[in-house]
Amino acid sequence: MTGYMLFSGTANEALAEEVSRYLDQPLSKAKITRFSDGEINIKIKESVRGKDVFIIQSTSAPANANLMELLIMVDALKRSSAKSITAVVPYYGYARQDRKAEPRVPISAKLVANLMETAGITRVVTVDLHASQIQGFFDIPVDNLYGAVLFNDYVKSKNLKNPIIASPDIGGVARARYFAKTLDLDMVIVDKRREKANESEVMNVIGNVEGKDVIMIDDMVDTAGTMVKAAAALKKLGATSVMACCTHPVLSGLAYERIEKGELDELVITNTIPISQESSKIKVLSTARMLGEVIRRVYNNESVNSLFETN
Numbered sequence: 400m401t402g403y404m405l406f407s408g409t410a411n412e413a414l415a416e417e418v419s420r421y422l423d424q425p426l427s428k429a430k431i432t433r434f435s436d437g438e439i440n441i442k443i444k445e446s447v448r449g450k451d452v453f454i455i456q457s458t459s460a461p462a463n464a465n466l467m468e469l470l471i472m473v474d475a476l477k478r479s480s481a482k483s484i485t486a487v488v489p490y491y492g493y494a495r496q497d498r499k500a501e502p503r504v505p506i507s508a509k510l511v512a513n514l515m516e517t518a519g520i521t522r523v524v525t526v527d528l529h530a531s532q533i534q535g536f537f538d539i540p541v542d543n544l545y546g547a548v549l550f551n552d553y554v555k556s557k558n559l560k561n562p563i564i565a566s567p568d569i570g571g572v573a574r575a576r577y578f579a580k581t582l583d584l585d586m587v588i589v590d591k592r593r594e595k596a597n598e599s600e601v602m603n604v605i606g607n608v609e610g611k612d613v614i615m616i617d618d619m620v621d622t623a624g625t626m627v628k629a630a631a632a633l634k635k636l637g638a639t640s641v642m643a644c645c646t647h648p649v650l651s652g653l654a655y656e657r658i659e660k661g662e663l664d665e666l667v668i669t670n671t672i673p674i675s676q677e678s679s680k681i682k683v684l685s686t687a688r689m690l691g692e693v694i695r696r697v698y699n700n701e702s703v704n705s706l707f708e709t710n
Contacts, residue, residue: 403424403694403698404427404447404451404452405418405426405453406427406429406452406455406476407419407429408472409465410456410457410468411455411457411671411672411673414457414670417670417685418455418690420687421691422691422694422695427447428443439467441471441472446479447479447480448481450482451481451483451698452476452485454473454484454485454487455489456488457488457489457492458491459490459492459649459671459672460649462493465492469518470515470518473515473520474518476519477518484519484520484521485520485522485697486520486523487694488525489669489686490619490647490671490672491529491533494508494528494529494533495508497530508530508536509533509536513536516537516539524542524690524693525541525544526544526669526671527547527618527619527646527647528618529618531543531573542697542703544689546618546671546686547574548689548707549685549686549689550684551578551582553644553667555582557612560639561612562612562614563585563586563611563612564582564585565586565587565608565614565615566586566587566615567626567629567643568589568591569588569590571616574617574618575616578614584614585606587605587608589605589632589633590605591629604632608633608636608637608638610637610638612638612640613640613641614642614644615633615642616643616645617644617646618646619646619648619649620643620647620648620649620650620654621650621654622651622652622653623655623657623661623666624657626643626658627657627661634662641663642663642665643663643665645666645667646671647669647672648669648674648681648683649672650674658680658681659680663680665680665681665682666678666680666681667681667682669683670684670686670687671686692706693706
């Protein structure tokens with residue numbers, strides 16, 4: 400695999416280093432600095448001419464700075480004659496604005512896709528897009544990896560007596576169903592009504608959870624309002640325990656406080672976004688092996704989907 404190079408932005412350097420170790424491929428050198436007014440300045444310190452380049456950079460908070468850093472690095476690589484540029488974006492920011500839910504609002508997920516393509520990205524690898532149709536916003540290949548596969552072994556290791564999968568809302572049913580299929584478990588749905596952004600109200604649980612160890616599956620946990628309220632509703636209906644498995648730990652606002660004080664027994668997340676606090680209730684799983692294997696397969700023109708196929 401000597402014909403490719405691996406770069407990292409500053410959004411999640413620890414994850415990039417883990418991927419580097421898995422691939423036994425050192426991170427290539429790029430100098431990332433700021434001008435005194437905050438503008439981003441990047442200089443690629445090695446020749447990339449004719450190379451297949453992979454950049455690891457989540458567009459998590461601060462989303463604008465991390466996105467611009469990615470775009471500017473891509474522009475530098477393109478102008479340095481890189482053969483191809485694959486953006487490995489473990490967390491794709493602005494994905495929640497994927498449609499016009501009301502008049503006079505943007506479709507920011509599409510705008511970001513346009514920016515990435517215009518900058519010169521030739522392929523995108525990401526994990527658990529908030530809405531799978533975002534793949535269609537691109538005219539380049541997009542590999543949307545299933546973060547749920549990372550939770551399989553961990554959930555099995557818990558040896559839960561009566562496990563059942565739950566979707567915390569109607570929109571996450573497909574994701575929860577995939578996970579339930581891989582573990583051969585039944586599932587229930589928590590139906591909620593969202594009054595306004597970042598606030599939710601649990602209304603009803605579709606299915607029986609009495610005496611069950613519930614495993615909620617979602618692509619992200621932001622303010623943790625949905626998860627904590629859903630956990631309370633499930634326990635009120637007789638659930639023995641409630642665990643949440645969420646790929647992206649956005650964890651903004653009062654999220655950590657809600658998790659600590661709420662009825663959620665455990666939150667299992669991945670390292671697509673670095674967390675700012677530790678908690679006895681939070682377990683972090685690494686995506687490095689999965690991302691590294693996908694990078695290897697993309698470079699060698701091997702199947703990526705076979706990693707996630709279920710019987």
